[in-house]
Amino acid sequence: MNVRDDKLxxxxxxxxxxxxxxxxxxxxGNGELLSLLVAEKxxxxxxxxxDERAIYKCVERGLSVFHGDVDTGLSEYGDGSFDYxxxxxxxxxxxxxxxxxxxxxxxxxxxxxxxxxxAHYRARLQMFFHGxxxxxxxxxxxxxxxxxxxxxxxxxxxxxxxxRNIRIKDSIFIGMNKRVSIFANFFAGVGIxxxxxxxxxxxxxxxxxxxxxxxxxxxxxxx
Amino acid sequence: MTVKTxxxxxxxxxxxxxxxxxxxxDLGLVETQYFTxxxxxxxxxxxxxxxxxxxTLAFETYGRLNEEKSNAILxxxxxxxxxxxxxxxxxxxxxxxxxxxIGPGKAFDTDKYFVICSNVIGGCKGSTGPSSxxxxxDKPYGLEFPTITIKDMVVAQRHLVDFLGIEKLLAVAGGSMxxxxxxxxxxxxxxRVCSAIPIATTAKHSPQQIAFNEVGxxxxxxxPNWKEGDYYGGPLPAKGLAVARMIGHxxxxxxxxxxxxxxxxxKDSKKFLKFDTDFEVEGYLLYxxxxxxxxxxxxxxxxITKALDYFDLSGGENLHEVLKGIRAKFLVxxxxxxxxxxxxxxxxxxxxxxxxxxDATYCEIHSTYGHDAFLLEFQQETHxxxxxxxxxxxxxxxLGECER
Numbered sequence: 001m002n003v004r005d006d007k008l009x010x011x012x013x014x015x016x017x018x019x020x021x022x023x024x025x026x027x028x029g030n031g032e033l034l035s036l037l038v039a040e041k042x043x044x045x046x047x048x049x050x051d052e053r054a055i056y057k058c059v060e061r062g063l064s065v066f067h068g069d070v071d072t073g074l075s076e077y078g079d080g081s082f083d084y085x086x087x088x089x090x091x092x093x094x095x096x097x098x099x100x101x102x103x104x105x106x107x108x109x110x111x112x113x114x115x116x117x118x119a120h121y122r123a124r125l126q127m128f129f130h131g132x133x134x135x136x137x138x139x140x141x142x143x144x145x146x147x148x149x150x151x152x153x154x155x156x157x158x159x160x161x162x163x164r165n166i167r168i169k170d171s172i173f174i175g176m177n178k179r180v181s182i183f184a185n186f187f188a189g190v191g192i193x194x195x196x197x198x199x200x201x202x203x204x205x206x207x208x209x210x211x212x213x214x215x216x217x218x219x220x221x222x223x
Numbered sequence: 224m225t226v227k228t229x230x231x232x233x234x235x236x237x238x239x240x241x242x243x244x245x246x247x248x249d250l251g252l253v254e255t256q257y258f259t260x261x262x263x264x265x266x267x268x269x270x271x272x273x274x275x276x277x278x279t280l281a282f283e284t285y286g287r288l289n290e291e292k293s294n295a296i297l298x299x300x301x302x303x304x305x306x307x308x309x310x311x312x313x314x315x316x317x318x319x320x321x322x323x324x325i326g327p328g329k330a331f332d333t334d335k336y337f338v339i340c341s342n343v344i345g346g347c348k349g350s351t352g353p354s355s356x357x358x359x360x361d362k363p364y365g366l367e368f369p370t371i372t373i374k375d376m377v378v379a380q381r382h383l384v385d386f387l388g389i390e391k392l393l394a395v396a397g398g399s400m401x402x403x404x405x406x407x408x409x410x411x412x413x414x415r416v417c418s419a420i421p422i423a424t425t426a427k428h429s430p431q432q433i434a435f436n437e438v439g440x441x442x443x444x445x446x447p448n449w450k451e452g453d454y455y456g457g458p459l460p461a462k463g464l465a466v467a468r469m470i471g472h473x474x475x476x477x478x479x480x481x482x483x484x485x486x487x488x489x490k491d492s493k494k495f496l497k498f499d500t501d502f503e504v505e506g507y508l509l510y511x512x513x514x515x516x517x518x519x520x521x522x523x524x525x526x527i528t529k530a531l532d533y534f535d536l537s538g539g540e541n542l543h544e545v546l547k548g549i550r551a552k553f554l555v556x557x558x559x560x561x562x563x564x565x566x567x568x569x570x571x572x573x574x575x576x577x578x579x580x581x582d583a584t585y586c587e588i589h590s591t592y593g594h595d596a597f598l599l600e601f602q603q604e605t606h607x608x609x610x611x612x613x614x615x616x617x618x619x620x621x622l623g624e625c626e627r
Contacts, residue, residue, distance in 0.1 A: 052587070056607065059554075060606070062610065062614040063584075064552070064582050065584050066573060066577075066583070066585045067586045067587050068570070068587075077577055077578070078578070
């Protein structure tokens with residue numbers, strides 16, 4: 001979990017999640033977000049986490065959590081078992097993000113994904129000027145100790161959703177602990193997406209994103 | 224098996240469970256109590272269809288039942304355990320088998336909870352078993368003793384819980400065979416259990432587990448003193464039972480814990496004495512085996528291991544079908560080096576919980592102790608169990624009902 005942007009990141013997710021809904025938090029870590037959701041949104045929460053130390057923390061917080069692998073931990077759940085499946089800063093850490101997201105979209109009615117943006121300007125500058133693997137507030141690890149297995153940008157993800165025909169219901173970008181509304185792929189350290197398992201109803205204006213409004217999208221995300 | 228070798232204790236810092244252990248108090252002197260029921264003609268009809276009665280169950284209780292009777296926890300023991308889970312019996316040097324977990328400020332906090340530990344039918348620790356007197360013949364049952372299952376053990380315990388005036392148990396908890404009983408409790412009496420803590424256990428015995436038990440049973444039955452189970456009053460089938468126990472002990476430890484405990488060390492400097500027990504590990508097993516004979520009945524060993532082997536919680540159905548609609552919360556605990564009840568068996572329980580929509584928590588504790596870990600890794604277990612129980616208890620207190 002990155003240090004600087006997580007408060008706002010949690011706030012965004014808290015805003016998105018409905019009260020009394022059911023949440024599956026994949027890679028829930030110490031259970032910080034999940035316990036917030038339980039406390040403030042009265043959700044019925046379930047976490048999955050691979051780290052034994054983190055499991056103890058979760059149990060201390062009174063959460064229900066499974067000690068195990070996110071990559072293999074979803075197959076038992078039926079379609080639409082949860083209102084939300086959350087991958088908060090864990091999406092880039094799973095072995096097969098493609099498979100996990102597909103499963104998450106099957107198991108959850110909505111999926112909330114957040115990840116560090118590899119195309120953040122600070123990362124770009126470090127790469128360009130120093131020729132080194134970037135270390136930034138949202139990517140705080142050295143190359144030799146990072147839990148991240150995949151390095152993707154906000155734009156990568158949008159393109160990926162388009163390719164997979166995944167509907168993005170909402171997206172919020174965070175940089176320097178503020179919302180970033182323009183050139184997100186350049187200025188945002190973290191991207192947060194709300195995805196739906198249901199494809200766009202035809203003719204809905206809200207649903208044009210990300211297929212339509214290409215020009216706007218270019219300004220909003222891509223640099 | 225007292226040396227803690229684990230270097231990186233995952234709970235070394237700022238853990239309430241760990242802290243509480245430091246200032247633990249003892250339960251002091253405790254006594255085993257006995258409850259007798261199923262007097263003829265109202266005998267208990269067992270799963271096999273046979274009848275058994277009267278039945279005595281040995282049990283102990285620690286702590287105090289609150290007014291609402293909402294703080295009762297039933298703890299259940301493993302194959303060779305007994306009702307004496309915690310505290311000291313008069314004159315004893317060693318406390319009960321789960322004393323590290325049950326007591327004031329411990330995982331099963333007797334300041335907060337009323338903890339019951341029940342023995343099982345078929346045993347030889349004060350409950351009705353093959354060595355008890357058969358009222359019809361005035362002689363020990365021996366092989367006349369009916370076939371017992373885990374389900375039967377649980378039915379008998381339900382009579383005890385009824386007798387204690389408890390409608391709803393806050394938790395049923397146990398390791399190994401105790402875990403099977405805990406699972407069976409939830410399935411047999413779903414409305415009477417708020418939560419279950421099955422530890423290092425399985426929802427059904429695997430062929431490998433049956434195989435190990437069968438070798439133990441064959442060892443007992445091959446002992447000439449066994450005499451078709453009719454050995455009471457004469458020499459005991461001690462050799463056979465000791466061998467059975469030795470096999471058991473091998474399966475309770477791990478390769479690593481044996482290497483740690485014994486290495487290839489010799490008992491003394493003498494070597495090459497023909498087939499003498501010259502390795503430390505041999506001496507240990509022999510000691511354990513011979514000691515066991517003094518405190519356990521061979522027919523009970525046969526009877527209980529068979530109950531274990533028959534155990535299949537779902538009765539051949541899909542486990543998740545059986546768990547459907549269960550409101551009890553689960554805390555499932557397994558241990559990495561346990562190869563007798565490997566973690567995959569606990570994961571099967573957890574998978575079924577997921578499919579059935581049962582609220583569950585699962586933790587696979589890193590340990591090198593093998594199956595014995597459930598008796599030894601009490602710091603980790605304490606952390607998980609104390610917090611889990613607090614949550615279940617708080618919910619029960621707040622809602623006046625443990626179901627969500």
